[in-house]
Amino acid sequence: MTAEVLGFWVMAVVLVGASLGVVLTPNLFHAVLYLAAALVATGGVFLLLQAAFLFGVQLLLYAGGVVTIVVFAIMLTERLVGQSIVQTSRHIVNGAVLAVAVFVGIAGFLVGGEPAAPRPPWSGDATVDIGRALVGPYAVPFELLGVLLVVALLGALYFARTED
Amino acid sequence: MPLRAYLLLAAVVFALGLYGVLTRRNGVGILLGIELMLNAVNINLVAFSRFHGDVAGMLFALFTIAITVAEVAVGLAIIIVIFRVRKTIEADHLDLLRG
Numbered sequence: 068m069t070a071e072v073l074g075f076w077v078m079a080v081v082l083v084g085a086s087l088g089v090v091l092t093p094n095l096f097h098a099v100l101y102l103a104a105a106l107v108a109t110g111g112v113f114l115l116l117q118a119a120f121l122f123g124v125q126l127l128l129y130a131g132g133v134v135t136i137v138v139f140a141i142m143l144t145e146r147l148v149g150q151s152i153v154q155t156s157r158h159i160v161n162g163a164v165l166a167v168a169v170f171v172g173i174a175g176f177l178v179g180g181e182p183a184a185p186r187p188p189w190s191g192d193a194t195v196d197i198g199r200a201l202v203g204p205y206a207v208p209f210e211l212l213g214v215l216l217v218v219a220l221l222g223a224l225y226f227a228r229t230e231d
Numbered sequence: 232m233p234l235r236a237y238l239l240l241a242a243v244v245f246a247l248g249l250y251g252v253l254t255r256r257n258g259v260g261i262l263l264g265i266e267l268m269l270n271a272v273n274i275n276l277v278a279f280s281r282f283h284g285d286v287a288g289m290l291f292a293l294f295t296i297a298i299t300v301a302e303v304a305v306g307l308a309i310i311i312v313i314f315r316v317r318k319t320i321e322a323d324h325l326d327l328l329r330g
Contacts, residue, residue: 079240083243083244086244086247086248087247090264090267095259098260099259099263102263106270109270109273113277115232116278116281117281118280118292120289121289121292129266129299132300136304137259137263137303140259140310140311144311157254162250165250166246166249167246169245170243178235182233182235187282187284189284197289197290200286201290219302222308223307223308226305226308226309226312227308
């Protein structure tokens with residue numbers, strides 16, 4: 068068993084377990100913590116795929132940024148309610164049936180298809196290629212992304228401001 | 232590991248996120264499910280990128296991550312506003328637009 072196979076199974080178990088925690092735990096705050104674990108495990112999968120730069124982005128933006136914002140939102144609404152938020156689920160059977168159906172559809176497509184080509188050797192660092200592409204053919208989308216982030220954050224500030 | 236293993240893992244996470252979106256009643260809980268689904272898509276993008284030896288997939292994953300951050304910021308701001316106005320973020324109680 069090579070290191071990649073072992074790492075894949077470890078990451079897969081952590082990722083699926085944490086995802087189950089996100090959708091099943093009744094305590095909203097615990098769900099966010101499980102989401103953080105799932106996001107870090109996803110970063111681990113990126114590492115297995117030799118995308119070290121995306122691993123860093125995943126940790127900084129997702130596990131750092133998104134989780135912090137969600138925790139802030141929970142604290143804020145919990146403070147306004149004055150009680151700990153316990154969330155319940157509805158339509159459990161319908162949701163489970165639909166989710167399983169989607170998974171079976173995708174899995175059937177994957178298992179039925181012909182096996183993909185083996186992983187080509189990757190010489191050099193993917194970070195270098197990403198950097199070159201960002202200032203080369205993908206420069207315009209990259210700049211537009213900056214505009215989008217500014218607009219979205221200004222919009223979020225505008226929405227969440229207090230009326231005074 | 233073959234490409235298929237990564238795609239199957241992503242499919243499991245996507246289905247779990249879908250289940251969360253469909254069954255959660257709390258607005259923040261629904262957002263967490265959406266996060267899981269977007270994460271599964273990112274795994275697919277990076278896996279295809281690696282197995283095709285083309286860096287474009289990783290760039291798409293990068294763009295998706297940034298757009299997700301913007302989406303979460305706006306989504307949570309909307310949830311906070313809804314909470315201020317309606318005093319609840321339970322999706323079942325937000326039926327003003329129901330015909």
